[in-house]
Amino acid sequence: MKKLISTVLFIAFILCLTACGSTSDDKAGIPVPESENYEEQVKNEATNNTDTPDKELVDGETNTASSEESEMKFFINDVEVPVIWEENDSVVELRKDASKGDIIVSMSMYSDFEQVGPLGKKYHSDDKQMTVHNGDIVLYNSNNIVLYYASNTWSYTRLGKMDLPEQEVIDLLANGDVTIKISR
Structure with missing residues (x-):
């Protein structure tokens, strides 16, 4: 009798587990994306779509940054350097100032x-x-711009990244003081 009760309880337990379970493809009716970076992939695809300048992205953001990014130019000793600018308040202020005239440091x-230079005013920093x-x-200390050709750890506000191979960055920055220009 004890064996029969144990068997019935075991079967009931297994049935409860299978009835309450869900598959990885359907958790509470929400489809699971194929990759962990699904939201970022969707955002990147929407950003790369140039059919309309203000194409709506994930979470209601709009694609105005790509056109603004291309408007701000960066030069090291008169060599134009492609930069992938961050989307933050510091870069917005820098872009606004560059539209009034070249920023030369x-x-x-x-x-x-690293190379360090004073911007001549304080910018928003985070x-x-x-x-x-x-x-x-x-951005360092709200009023200095810093360009890196090796690694360092400190407290900064990220402005952007030079879109160049590592050796080209070293060749531009590691051979003496430079002058930069940011323009629109």
Whole structure:
């Protein structure tokens, strides 16, 4: 009798588990994306669609940054350098100032891994502790722009990233002080 009750309870337990379970493809009726970066893929696809300038993206964002990004140019010693600019308040302010006239900064080498220069005014900053790498452009202390050709860890506001191979960044920055120009 004890064996029969145990068997019935075991079968009931198994039935309850299978009735309450769900598959990985259907959790509460929500489809599971094929990759972990699904939202980012959707956002990137929408950003790359140039049919309309203000194409609506995920979460109601609009695609105005790509046209604004292409409007701001960055030069190191008169060599135009492609930059992937961040979308933050600091870059918005920098872009606004560059539209009034070129921003020219005399940079100085520092510690064999960066060039630092004063912007002449304070910009909005949202400093966070981070490790920067070759090609990174950051705002330091709200009023200095820093270009990296090696790694460092400190508290900065990220402005952008030079879209160049590592050796080209080193060739531009590691051989003495430079002058940068940001223009629109």
